[in-house]
Amino acid sequence: MAKRVVLLGGGVGGTMVANQLARQMKSEIVAGDIEVTVINESETHVYQPYFLYMAFDQAVPFDAKRPERSVLHHLVKLEVGNAQAVDRDHSAVVMEDGREIPYDYLVIATGSRPAPETVPGLLDGGHMFYTEESALKLRDALHQFQGGRIVVTVGVPHKCPVAPVEFTLMVRDWLNNRGLESSEVLYTYPIGRLHSLEPVAVWASSIFEERNIQSRTFFNAETVDPEKKVITSLEGESVPYDLLVAIPPHMGQDIIGRSKLGDAGNWIATNRHSLQMEGADNIYVLGDATNLPISKAGSTAHFEADVVAGNLINRLRGGLGSIRYNGKVFCFIEAGSDEATYVQFDYLNPPKPQAPSELIHLYKLAFNKMYWLSAAGIL
Ligand SMILES: Cc1cc2nc3c(=O)[nH]c(=O)nc-3n(C[C@H](O)[C@H](O)[C@H](O)COP(=O)(O)OP(=O)(O)OC[C@H]3O[C@@H](n4cnc5c(N)ncnc54)[C@H](O)[C@@H]3O)c2cc1C
Known part of the structure; x- marks a missing residue:
């Protein structure tokens, strides 16, 4: 029987992990040995950084949205619907309509609100x-x-x-x-x-x-x-x-509270290096959903996705999954006057903002446009 990897949440983190799995485990998926499924409550993938620009009429909703199906690799299955709970006793995600989606490995990437x-x-x-x-x-x-x-x-x-x-x-x-x-x-x-x-x-x-x-x-x-x-x-x-x-x-999403997976704020206790949920060997958490003392950012989810996907691929092929996340985050900072700067930091190295420049602002605008390639795993 195929090993089932379920990604709960098809935003930045869930989509990136799913696409990396599909790209790197193509032959195993085609052979029916591995199955990768994303569960997302909406058919639409939303790139949230555009909301900042929308407030100033520098972007419109059209810029920020694509069908999730078009962002996902064709070998990834997509379940559109609201997940009600994670049933750890039966290793399944329970959907609003009562259906159960079983998993061998679960990746929680439900974000925050x-x-x-x-x-x-x-x-x-x-x-x-x-x-x-x-x-x-x-x-x-x-x-x-x-x-x-x-x-x-x-x-x-x-x-x-x-x-x-x-x-x-x-x-x-x-x-x-x-x-x-x-x-x-x-x-x-x-x-x-x-x-x-x-x-x-x-x-x-x-x-x-x-x-x-x-x-x-x-x-x-x-x-x-x-x-x-x-x-x-x-x-x-x-x-x-x-x-x-x-x-x-x-807060973290309500499903985390309903499933008793998190603390009072619905944040999930997560190992800062392995990104496994504390006490759960087959559950990984990434992006905003963790309780890690690092920035809740798309770039965080992106760097974490590399670690989670790498470890899953390694474990599915018989390894131990030993890649460690080092807390890496990278954020552009718009500074007004058509200028921007950026910060990069990790668990050991603090950020050092540089003087803003027009060039960095142009980089940020270019990155916003290229996000879709990044989510697809092409960039
Ligand atoms: C205004 C604004 C500006 C930002 N700018 C930047 C920036 O410049 N740089 C940067 O790095 N980050 C930025 N971010 C932050 C970034 O968007 C988030 O940190 C990132 O999206 C988190 O990724 P994630 O995968 O954890 O969650 P999300 O991308 O939020 O994805 C979570 C997904 O889970 C789904 N979901 C949740 N609950 C359920 C459920 N019960 N059933 C089914 N599906 C469910 C949601 O529908 C969603 O698709 C910005 C955010 C905002 C709002």
Whole structure:
């Protein structure tokens, strides 16, 4: 009987692992010895980094979406549907319609979701750009904005470690270009500096000062009053706003909670090197779904996919699966004014942001377009 590898989640991580398996185990799959199945709740693959650009009308939903079937290798099976639970006792994923999809190896790549409901009033009083719908609403609000104070408030954990800083720099630029230079931009962050990665915090602090962006630290959003347009922090500070943009704290997906696979935030305890779920030899976890103390980013999922796919191929062919993940992350950072920089880091080496340049901005735009090749395993 074929060995069954099931990828739960067909976003960045799940798709990349599946395509690497299909490309490298073609003969075994064709011979019926290996079966690779992706389960994804939607037929559409979404490239989320475009949401940032959608907020400024620099991208439209068309840019961010492709049919998942077209991104997957033809030897990978695709099950479209909402998975209800992982049944570890029977080594199967249970679908919403009751069907069971059995696995020998399971790869969990279900991602994460913003949880604006954890801040009362935020859904009514604030904007976001972490989903297509919210990014488009924010785009419309920015087009109607007549000036005043824009507050960007950040909750942790959240995916894409640098998107809040990128948005803040881009919105400053956007205001300046529309003759709204006198409008204020205020960025708030929950801990005692501007970013969880210290070198990024130092870099952000200096560029914010240069670009006339205000900031507050130790600001954990507790409530939003949509009528009065005031956001209040756990620390007791109240800040009035004309436009509020939030990057709410995130959670792992509900299926993780329903299957009792994670902690209170639905994050799965994962071995930082092998990427196996703690206590589960045949379950791997990658991307946003892990509880690892590293950035939740597409690039993280990409580098982790190389490790998970490599170990699965090795084990399916009789090896022990000894490739180790070193915590590698790479993120471009849009800096406004058609410039960008980047950070690269791992478990041992901290990031060192460089001076922004137009060339790096062009690299980021080019990478966005080439993402589809990367997901397909061609790049
Ligand atoms: C605005 C924004 C900007 C970003 N910019 C960058 C950037 O510049 N660089 C970068 O590296 N990262 C960026 N990211 C982060 C990046 O998109 C995520 O970290 C990455 O997508 C995580 O990959 P993943 O495979 O873990 O999860 P996802 O890509 O989110 O995939 C998870 C998949 O699982 C599916 N799923 C979940 N639950 C179920 C279920 N119960 N049943 C079936 N299917 C399910 C989902 O539908 C989804 O397709 C950005 C994100 C946002 C929102």
